Amino acid sequence: MNLKLTLLILLIALFFLSLSTGHTTASFSQGITALYYGDGPLGTVMRQIRLPRAILAMLVGASLGVCGAALQGYLRNPLAEPGLIGVSGSAALGAVISLQTGFATYVWMGLPIAAFSFATLAVLLLLLLAGPRGSSLTLILAGIAVSALAGAFTSLALNLSPNPYATSEIVFWLMGSLADRSFEHVWLALPFCVIGWLMIGSIGKALDALTLGEDVASSLSISLTKTKLLLVFGVASSVGAATAVCGAIGFVGLVVPHLLRPLVKGKPSTLLLVSGLGGAVMVLAADIAVRVILPDRDLKLGVLMAIIGAPLFLHLIYKTRSALQ
Amino acid sequence: MTLLTLKNLSVRRGQCPVVDNVSLEIRSHELVGLVGPNGAGKTTLLKAALGLIEHSGDSSLAALPLNERSSTAAWMPQEREINWPISVLETVALGQLLPTKNLDKNEIINDALDRTGLINYRDRISTELSGGEQARVLLARALAQNTPLILADEPIAGLDPATQLTTMKMFADMAKEGKGILISLHDLNLAATFCTKIIMLDRGRLYAIGDPAQTMTNENLEKVFNIRAYHARTDNGIICQPIEVLSHSN
Amino acid sequence: MHLFRVIAFYSVLYFFGTITLATENNPKVVSLNVCTDQFVMLLADDSQIISLSEISTDILSSAMAEEASKYHQNNSGAEEVYLLQPDIVFAGIYTAKATVNMLESLGIRVEKFEPASTIEQIVRNMQRTGKLLGHTERANTLVANFEARLTDLTTGINTRPRAALYYANGYTTGEKTLAGQILDLAGFSNIASEVGIHWGGTLPLELLIMSKPDVIITGTTYPGSSRSEEILKHPALKPLRHVSSTDANWVCGTPNIVKAIMDLQTIHPDKMSTK
Numbered sequence: 016m017n018l019k020l021t022l023l024i025l026l027i028a029l030f031f032l033s034l035s036t037g038h039t040t041a042s043f044s045q046g047i048t049a050l051y052y053g054d055g056p057l058g059t060v061m062r063q064i065r066l067p068r069a070i071l072a073m074l075v076g077a078s079l080g081v082c083g084a085a086l087q088g089y090l091r092n093p094l095a096e097p098g099l100i101g102v103s104g105s106a107a108l109g110a111v112i113s114l115q116t117g118f119a120t121y122v123w124m125g126l127p128i129a130a131f132s133f134a135t136l137a138v139l140l141l142l143l144l145a146g147p148r149g150s151s152l153t154l155i156l157a158g159i160a161v162s163a164l165a166g167a168f169t170s171l172a173l174n175l176s177p178n179p180y181a182t183s184e185i186v187f188w189l190m191g192s193l194a195d196r197s198f199e200h201v202w203l204a205l206p207f208c209v210i211g212w213l214m215i216g217s218i219g220k221a222l223d224a225l226t227l228g229e230d231v232a233s234s235l236s237i238s239l240t241k242t243k244l245l246l247v248f249g250v251a252s253s254v255g256a257a258t259a260v261c262g263a264i265g266f267v268g269l270v271v272p273h274l275l276r277p278l279v280k281g282k283p284s285t286l287l288l289v290s291g292l293g294g295a296v297m298v299l300a301a302d303i304a305v306r307v308i309l310p311d312r313d314l315k316l317g318v319l320m321a322i323i324g325a326p327l328f329l330h331l332i333y334k335t336r337s338a339l340q
Numbered sequence: 341m342t343l344l345t346l347k348n349l350s351v352r353r354g355q356c357p358v359v360d361n362v363s364l365e366i367r368s369h370e371l372v373g374l375v376g377p378n379g380a381g382k383t384t385l386l387k388a389a390l391g392l393i394e395h396s397g398d399s400s401l402a403a404l405p406l407n408e409r410s411s412t413a414a415w416m417p418q419e420r421e422i423n424w425p426i427s428v429l430e431t432v433a434l435g436q437l438l439p440t441k442n443l444d445k446n447e448i449i450n451d452a453l454d455r456t457g458l459i460n461y462r463d464r465i466s467t468e469l470s471g472g473e474q475a476r477v478l479l480a481r482a483l484a485q486n487t488p489l490i491l492a493d494e495p496i497a498g499l500d501p502a503t504q505l506t507t508m509k510m511f512a513d514m515a516k517e518g519k520g521i522l523i524s525l526h527d528l529n530l531a532a533t534f535c536t537k538i539i540m541l542d543r544g545r546l547y548a549i550g551d552p553a554q555t556m557t558n559e560n561l562e563k564v565f566n567i568r569a570y571h572a573r574t575d576n577g578i579i580c581q582p583i584e585v586l587s588h589s590n
Numbered sequence: 591m592h593l594f595r596v597i598a599f600y601s602v603l604y605f606f607g608t609i610t611l612a613t614e615n616n617p618k619v620v621s622l623n624v625c626t627d628q629f630v631m632l633l634a635d636d637s638q639i640i641s642l643s644e645i646s647t648d649i650l651s652s653a654m655a656e657e658a659s660k661y662h663q664n665n666s667g668a669e670e671v672y673l674l675q676p677d678i679v680f681a682g683i684y685t686a687k688a689t690v691n692m693l694e695s696l697g698i699r700v701e702k703f704e705p706a707s708t709i710e711q712i713v714r715n716m717q718r719t720g721k722l723l724g725h726t727e728r729a730n731t732l733v734a735n736f737e738a739r740l741t742d743l744t745t746g747i748n749t750r751p752r753a754a755l756y757y758a759n760g761y762t763t764g765e766k767t768l769a770g771q772i773l774d775l776a777g778f779s780n781i782a783s784e785v786g787i788h789w790g791g792t793l794p795l796e797l798l799i800m801s802k803p804d805v806i807i808t809g810t811t812y813p814g815s816s817r818s819e820e821i822l823k824h825p826a827l828k829p830l831r832h833v834s835s836t837d838a839n840w841v842c843g844t845p846n847i848v849k850a851i852m853d854l855q856t857i858h859p860d861k862m863s864t865k
Binding site: 181199311 | 794797813820
């Protein structure tokens with residue numbers, strides 16, 4: 016059965032399921048009708064609360080999935096993913112700083128721009144520390160360092176805020192949540208995400224060639240510099256924007272490519288699109304779950320992802336432990 | 341026809357010349373063996389010729405724009421492990437990443453698989469194969485690139501005798517069909533038997549160039565390798581078997 | 591003649607003496623809590639107030655921020671307070687236990703006040719404050735004016751528009767809280783009761799929209815930005831009648847709540863014309 020088609024169908028089904036999940040009890044058909052025609056409160060709920068949430072879940076999930084697959088392909092390391100290597104954390108730092116300093120308010124698209132800039136720095140730093148020849152160990156250590164630094168500064172920035180609510184916000188930034196997001200957030204994230212996807216999509220062939228190493232890739236007419244730049248900016252753009260509006264959501268970029276890789280026989284270029292779909296599916300499903308499991312509390316998405324993802328991560332480390340020596 | 345020209349090619353690491361002023365030509369219908377002791381600069385010479393590392397002097401291949409390189413020369417580096425779980429078919433298909441113009445790429449890929457005896461391995465995952473099988477996969481990939489020129493760095497190191505012979509035979513056949521092939525190797529015997537031309541490298545410099553009989557004399561072997569060899573002529577080709585290390589060092 | 595002058599002189603001296611002594615007998619106080627700050631400012635003599643809490647001048651929390659600026663401010667630490675040598679310390683029951691215990695063990699009298707959420711509690715707090723400060727009369731007058739004002743404000747209400755109180759993080763407060771009482775006295779009915787929230791709780795945005803309140807009252811936002819407060823700017827709230835008015839007057843249970851009630855009544859259909 017065609018993998019892409021299956022994922023697409025799953026995606027559409029979950030999209031509609033997401034639209035019918037929420038505090039308001041309304042039947043599925045009532046909800047969908049209100050989405051298009053409703054003038055009253057149900058229409059507002061559907062169009063202003065549920066629809067942007069579902070769209071954002073797909074945007075974020077797709078970005079994380081694609082970037083995870085791209086990073087794993089480029090670094091030839093199955094442990095690479097935006098959360099683990101500190102890109103999400105750095106994007107969150109950029110977002111927090113731009114919000115607290117007012118940059119986000121006074122500069123058009125200030126929020127995603129700041130997140131993008133910090134995410135770029137993180138990716139560059141990581142490539143410097145643990146480039147394509149870096150072992151898994153170096154990668155993890157570099158990722159821990161970058162994440163820790165970003166997390167610490169984010170906490171500091173929030174503590175220095177004149178707003179008393181800011182201090183407790185660290186949970187949102189570190190764990191991620193889609194609650195009460197609006198179309199405002201969709202428009203902020205969408206252009207950056209799409210540009211990022213396009214950039215990463217264009218290095219599919221390069222990633223395929225890189226499975227045999229940099230020298231062979233070069234001899235196959237792949238420009239390593241161009242590939243690196245497109246990767247850096249593509250990941251920073253899409254993950255940056257996604258994190259800026261929803262906080263850092265980890266493990267999607269790790270789990271989705273890992274699960275889907277055997278189904279595409281390991282080919283990195285096919286894995287990109289498939290991981291994008293898979294990531295969207297995963298985040299949509301998780302977002303539905305957090306609303307169903309604990310409807311009265313804002314259970315952070317990151318918590319659910321960690322519960323699923325951390326054991327898988329441990330399993331991966333176990334499997335690749337010989338390479339870590 | 342000349343496929344690769346190197347003129348005064350030099351590579352320096354710090355003050356040390358790793359490759360020192362090498363000039364040579366590779367033509368079609370040639371299987372050229374690049375021999376020399378460890379550290380003679382064989383790998384460096386090949387990489388510089390491909391334009392993968394900084395060098396002074398000229399390499400016709402390195403001077404080409406990036407997008408023309410893949411249709412001009414195929415490169416098989418020393419690293420022979422495939423560590424990404426990609427299928428054999430996809431690995432070999434990488435040769436046709438930039439498809440050869442006017443030809444059916446699937447035909448080329450299948451041809452390469454056939455030639456290396458991997459037709460039944462198409463859907464196997466590369467990481468699950470043995471070392472020898474992986475070597476064949478990488479060779480098939482280079483074949484699938486369908487280039488007039490092939491450069492390989494120790495393509496038969498660590499392979500069993502049968503595979504070594506098969507691989508060298510394949511190179512020789514391809515050379516007969518018109519390709520120009522430059523391989524570096526340590527096995528002087530196989531080099532003498534199969535190669536149409538030998539290039540002997542000594543501490544970065546071109547020491548000798550010519551057919552095996554001319555270049556692999558005991559005189560040259562003593563100077564460059566510090567060994568003495570047993571020579572013989574058979575129906576299958578020349579035998580040049582190293583048998584003794586000489587007492588004085590260079 | 592000479593004796594008369596002597597007696598008159600000493601009588602006058604004695605008379606003024608007792609007055610001074612009387613005023614000097616009134617206890618000196620330090621307040622550690624923004625609400626008790628206001629109790630003290632409303633009923634004490636200037637000379638009685640040694641120090642008020644730092645928050646007393648925060649316009650977002652203190653209804654008497656301007657008046658408070660002329661008094662000394664303390665950071666509610668035991669060491670600082672002890673050195674000020676007060677007779678009584680006014681604190682809330684939620685003021686840091688460590689500080690309160692420390693002061694008591696040093697021999698300082700600490701009077702703890704519960705935050706008021708009903709009119710009766712406000713009145714009781716005022717009377718207790720008056721007694722402690724030696725100004726029972728003043729307290730009674732204050733209470734009487736307060737009650738009269740309330741009666742004024744709560745008459746002539748025929749309709750009760752449905753209102754929602756909505757704060758950061760989607761928090762809402764019900765009729766058993768001070769804010770809920772203010773809302774009720776101003777003549778509105780609280781949406782929170784409809785969904786079973788009597789004290790405080792989270793009201794999901796969806797439920798807020800679906801209950802179609804006539805008016806939404808949100809808290810004033812703090813400077814800087816926070817995600818908790820973003821929900822108050824959600825586009826879904828735009829079409830609803832939006833009044834941002836909870837401010838310092840809503841925070842403490844004092845007679846100042848009448849200002850809050852009057853503010854709210856500017857949008858109440860039955861009461862707005864009387865302004």
